[in-house]
Amino acid sequence: SSGKKDYFIGIELEMEAEHTTFKERNAIIVSILNDNDNNNFSNLLDWKKDGSLENGVEMVTAPISIDIFQEKVIPIITELRDAGFTSEKGGRCGNHIHISKNVFSEEAQSRLVLIYAKFEKQIKILSRRGTNNSYCRDVLENFDSLEVENSIQIANNQKNKSKCTAINFSNKNTIEFRVFRGTMNTNILIANIQLVQLLAGWSRKNL
Secondary structure, eight states: OTOOOSSSSSEEEEOOOOOOOOHHHHHHHHHHHHHHHGGOHHHEEEEEOOOOOOOEEEEEEEEBOOHHHHIIIIIHHHOOOOTOOOOSSOOOEEEEOOOGGOOOOOOHHHHHHHHHTTTTTHHHHHOOOOOOOTBOOTTTTTOHHHHHHHGHHHHHHTTOOSSSEEEESSSSEEEEEEEEEEEHHHHHHHHHHHHHHHHHHHHOOOO
């Protein structure tokens, strides 16, 4: 489970390496993983092409805990950064965070939407996403604000949206937070996960 949490997390991080070919990027990744081969990365990390990136790749973790992410994945991200990979430039890259859906009742999922909507302005600032939100549209994009009268409509509307939204419920096994801008700053990556876990914790309480 995710540290002391009773659910797992999954991390997607889009990154780019300017002026490299796919073959060259792959060679860098393989070299770094081989240097850390005692961590069994074949079961921990997957690497995918991403058509939205110019010279990029997407790193995808298996379902893990934040402790494993810090211990095993953070060193890899640090080495990739030192090797010239970036995730901040141009606002093209995202950092998506998944959490297990099965620990959230329907009520908790709705509550999660409403808590996010309540703090959406502040979360967007923390996400550093700027104006590039085509892949993570606002929860309140069709609403002026969150009110008691429209709360059910906001929750239902969000849960019925397609993938490219701030909180994506369309995956079978996970709830995906897509609002965060990509970064190779490992402190920010950890903070993003902690923010998601904070929102998740609130949503599961009878507030």
